[in-house]
Amino acid sequence: MTLPTPGEGEPLEAVVERLSRAAGPLRATRWRDRVRVLGRVGARFLDPDDPLRRTALEQLPDSAALSPEQARWVLEGMARDWTERRLETLVATEFEVPDALDRWVDDPRAPEGRRVRVFPLAPGFALHIASGSVPGVSTTSMLRSLLVGCPVLLKPGRGDRLLPDLFLRGLEEEAGVATTARALADAAVCRVWAGGAGSPDEERALRAAGAVVVYGGLDTVADLRRRLPATTPVVEYGHRLSLAVVGDRPEPELPARLAAAVAAFDQRGCVCPHRVYALGGAVAARALAERVAEALDALADDVPQGPTDLGVASAVQQLRGTLHLRAAAGEDVAVHEGVDARWTVAVDPDPVFAPSCLGRTIVITPLADLADLDEILAPVGPVLQTVGVDGFEPDRLDALAERVGRLGASRVVPVAHMAFPPAWWLHDGQGPLRRLVRWAARGEF
Secondary structure, eight states: OOOOOTTTTOOHHHHHHHHHHHHHHHHTSOHHHHHHHHHHHHHHTTOTTOHHHHHHHHHHHHHHTOOHHHHHHHHHHHHGGGSHHHHHHHHHHHOSSGGGGTSOEEOTTSOTTEEEEEEESSSSOEEEEOOSSOTTHHHHHHHHHHHTTOOEEEEOOTTOSHHHHHHHHHHHHHHTTOHHHHHHHHTEEEOOOOOSTTOHHHHHHHHHOSEEEEESOHHHHHHHHHHSOTTSOEEEEOOOEEEEEEOSSOOTTHHHHHHHHHHGGGGTSTTSEEEEEEESHHHHHHHHHHHHHHHHHHHHHHSOOOSOOHHHHHHHHHHHHHHHHHHHTTOSOEEEEOGGGSOEEEEOOOOOOOOOOSSSEEEEEEESOGGGHHHHHGGGGGGEEEEEEESOOHHHHHHHHHHHHHHTOSEEEEGGGSSSOOTTSOBTTBOTTGGGEEEEEEEOO
């Protein structure tokens, strides 16, 4: 399959004008038809015989710096949410009466006489600026916009250009046989430009966009807000961190599940754990570390890391050296190392939560009492996202979820479910489609 993407090389002014024109035809389509077409293209990435999938698996390792095995794992984990069934579930979960996306409907939550309608947040097109190198995030963001009937100009994240390009190629192939597919294909463009203040293309896109969806750190989000009109809605997906908490009755499969959660996306995803807080004392933490190390070593053979990032490799070696020095000084720390920095598991009684240095590095910390999490996690509460759990009875699990939810976590799930949240998850605490729309009401009320 040959690229480039449709519209490649087109001046940005022309792209902006084309997307603005595409808003009307896209809004004239029905949400069920949009789901059907997008799901048909998405399913192609799961079909072993489909050229889209084959091209993705051939090119993803180089474009996203993943091993071929990791590329397959990531593609299948992401693309399953692009199928018709999953997209339809997403819409039905977000909207009590999904037909409000198409027309005025009776509001089942209000007294008789009120009718409601859902409109895209952007009257024209939305600009989506992704970041990071997790393949599939940019495509998912683009699909969310198209699902609610909003054209999208996508600036993909570093290392995440291939999949949106391929998805748009699939839409173009569908466009010859379906009116809705034509409207969808005309309503999405994926472009890369030099970002930041002073970038002519970015300034043009920001001025023309009816809404902006941005993924990135606090500085990135703050910079964009300064450069946008005050009236332009901004949907933010900022820097997030995840962790795991293990009770005193962990499942036998926990080490393998933790290893998989750490290894997913080579730990570059915001849903990957950086630290584990384990009840049961130092002895239990050391035993868990040994089993997780074994699981990571086995996984490194089946799903190896991608090309080594020199910065990450250097940070891993520094961490290992520091831990060895602390152990030699008599501190109660331990470290297990994979060859060539393939993975690292540490036991460290210092409870302070900090991001790991990546490279499949996980720190396990003994935890005396769940109440201690209040003080430990309070500093990172604003950026806390997923908390993986294992080894708790239901009533204690409810108490833990209440605790970390109050601290800031938006997702508390079994460790086995950390890496690939479903399409309808509360992304950073809110429904991802509802953030892209506004509601209008009419009637006698």
